[in-house]
Amino acid sequence: MKKILFLNSCVEWGGGEKWTFETAHELDKRGYEVIVGSVAESELYQKAEKAGLTTKVVPVKGSLSVLNLSKLFSFIKYLKREKIDIIFLNLSQDLKFGAICGKLAGVDKIIYRRGSAIPIKDRFYTKFLLEDCVTDIIANSKSTKETILKNTAQWLSEDKIEIVYNGLKIDKIESNRSGTDIKKEFGIADDEILIGNVGRLSKQKGHKYLVEAVKIISEKIDNFKVLVVGKGELEAEIKKQVKSLGVEDYIIFTGFRSDVYNIIRQVDFLLHTALWEGFGFVIAEAMAVEKPVVSTDVSNIDEIMIDGKTGYLAESKNPADIADKTIKMINTDRKEKMGRIGKEIIEDKFAFNSMINQIEELYLN
Structure with a gap:
């Protein structure tokens, strides 16, 4: 050997x-x-x-x-x-x-x-x-x-x-179901749309544009929350931006979490705003647990997800387009079907x- x-x-x-x-x-x-x-x-x-x-x-x-x-x-x-x-x-x-x-x-x-x-x-x-x-x-x-x-x-x-x-170790993802009731843990109402954002709080992940998009969304839709999962060097700067734009009621910072799969399972969809990626692991992981995705159209993301079938692709660094695609996802009745197609792609290709x-x-x- x-x-x-x-x-x-x-x-x-x-x-x-x-x-x-x-x-x-x-x-x-x-x-x-x-x-x-x-x-x-x-x-x-x-x-x-x-x-x-x-x-x-x-x-x-x-x-x-x-x-x-x-x-x-x-x-x-x-x-x-x-x-x-x-x-x-x-x-x-x-x-x-x-x-x-x-x-x-x-x-x-x-x-x-x-x-x-x-x-x-x-x-x-x-x-x-x-x-x-x-x-x-x-x-x-x-x-x-x-x-x-x-x-x-x-x-x-x-x-x-x-x-x-x-x-992706799909069997491991399937068996990893431990964790708390996220809505209960963070005081989120049952009827609120729960959006997940997972990644290091760094320039690469584009949180600046995420926060600006949330501001736009909040002017049109009120019953949603975004869970920002992760930590990083820009945490203080991002929290300051959240406060300055007055969107504290819509964004929840969870810090580092070891139960990411548990969280992704409980959100309605993933929102990913990266400026570039190597692979986009978290997108594939969300698809593996049958969640649709809204993501910026950067690097190889369109090799993993299919625009209109497993989620929606938005223009990078464009808060208005990110907000538009997020609202489109909130309003669609195809989220479950998108999630099922996404899982089939992961099982077949990744x-x-x-x-x-x-x-x-x-x-x-």
């Missing part, structure tokens, strides 16, 4: 870390020798340890770690000693450090997984890393593949890039085991 190292040095937990952990865990169960490499303080490292996976502290602390010769040669020595066959890399800093180390250590496959639909900057070292060090590139959507090639198409072969959509099978077929056989 192949010996595989997943290198992901992100301290916080996000979509890339979720993918790394779940993919490593499943391949470990399938009999591969799997090692999760990260910084010791990362959420990923802690979860991998707890799950009984083999771990390795790799002290990547930003892009300049590749210039630390002591770190570099120590890791090259480790890769040779452990006879690593395959490295999966996730972050830009891991690409710089891991790809060069892997190349010098003679690792057979050096795979860079790109999970964000943001163009790669064509810097002097990019061609060396992607053309000479990396053997394969995974894009998690068509949109991500397009942005990889935007600045690199003159020298990077398109054949090097494979699209592997993120996979199942976790199918993703792992694809990775095995492409890179491990």
